[in-house]
Amino acid sequence: MNDNPSYLDFQDYPMPAVRWAPNTPEVLSLREKEKGDWKSLSVEEKKQLYRNSYCQTFAEMDAPTGDWKRILAYCLYGFSVAVSLMIYSYLFVFPSTPETLNQEYTDKMLKRVLKQNQGPITGIASKYDYEKGEWK
Amino acid sequence: TQSTWAEEEFDRRMIAFFKRTDLDGWWVRKGLQELHSHDMIPEPEICVEALKACRRVNEISVAIRFLEVVRINANCHDKKIWPWLVEQIQPTLCELGIPTPEQIGFDKPEFYYETNH
Numbered sequence: 001m002n003d004n005p006s007y008l009d010f011q012d013y014p015m016p017a018v019r020w021a022p023n024t025p026e027v028l029s030l031r032e033k034e035k036g037d038w039k040s041l042s043v044e045e046k047k048q049l050y051r052n053s054y055c056q057t058f059a060e061m062d063a064p065t066g067d068w069k070r071i072l073a074y075c076l077y078g079f080s081v082a083v084s085l086m087i088y089s090y091l092f093v094f095p096s097t098p099e100t101l102n103q104e105y106t107d108k109m110l111k112r113v114l115k116q117n118q119g120p121i122t123g124i125a126s127k128y129d130y131e132k133g134e135w136k
Numbered sequence: 137t138q139s140t141w142a143e144e145e146f147d148r149r150m151i152a153f154f155k156r157t158d159l160d161g162w163w164v165r166k167g168l169q170e171l172h173s174h175d176m177i178p179e180p181e182i183c184v185e186a187l188k189a190c191r192r193v194n195e196i197s198v199a200i201r202f203l204e205v206v207r208i209n210a211n212c213h214d215k216k217i218w219p220w221l222v223e224q225i226q227p228t229l230c231e232l233g234i235p236t237p238e239q240i241g242f243d244k245p246e247f248y249y250e251t252n253h
Contacts, residue, residue: 014172014205015165015198035194039233046196047240053197057237058204060245 009056021052147179154185161193168202177210177217180224187225191232204237 005017021027030049033041041049050057099105117125129136153167168186171178178186183206190199210217222229222236229236237243 011208012173013169014201015169031194034196037233038191038196041196041233043235043240046200046235050197050200050240050242053195054201057242057246058201058208059237059243060247062208063245063248 007055009054009061011058011061014058016054019053020055027052147182150178150182151185154182154189156189157192159189159193161195161198164189164193164195165198168198168205172205172209175209177206177213177221180221183221183225184228187228187232187234190234196234199232199234200237200240200242203234204242207237207243 007016007018114125114128119125127136187199207218
């Protein structure tokens with residue numbers, strides 16, 4: 001595949017260009033035996049012949065690697081760093097909210113808005129009944 | 137071209153290819169790769185001829201790999217196809233002494249490798 005004879009365990013190309021194991025004497029002697037009758041090979045020898053030519057079987061190729069656990073761990077680690085930074089900032093770094101945001105102050109602001117008749121047609125004052133003095 | 141052949145024509149050509157006596161290891165693998173690239177489950181006759189071609193070049197690992205590939209293709213479609221196919225080619229398997237992936241234990245992962253793709 002792609003010009004250079006190389007080994008690749010790939011589902012689309014099941015038989016690569018070169019063998020997996022290097023040609024040691026044991027490998028070569030087993031290959032000599034392969035030339036004879038295959039029924040005389042034991043199961044172990046057949047498996048060994050396969051492993052000499054190929055690195056992984058298809059079942060091993062397709063098997064889940066559990067890689068996702070490592071990736072999830074990295075993501076959660078980054079997330080926890082961010083969250084802890086935010087907690088620290090809220091507690092020690094940011095000033096407290098101004099007094100203009102408490103309930104008393106906002107009530108008074110609302111009354112002022114209604115007195116000024118802000119948003120008379122489609123806004124807030126249109127929802128207030130001025131004759132009866134209460135919300136519509 | 138290959139896409140316009142009828143099914144019987146395709147089967148006939150494949151069988152004729154694998155029946156050739158002057159194939160060497162590379163040609164057998166090329167033929168099996170072509171068969172695999174069609175993403176099909178080959179007829180039992182084609183399987184038998186391919187296994188005999190593997191025998192002629194003395195490559196049992198290629199034969200087992202071929203059977204693994206056919207098994208995966210068959211299991212993608214229907215769980216019942218693979219047992220039927222094995223039954224059809226069982227005489228050849230017995231005659232040549234080729235184990236199916238289940239018999240040899242290759243349908244489950246055996247080893248774990250650190251793959252660095």
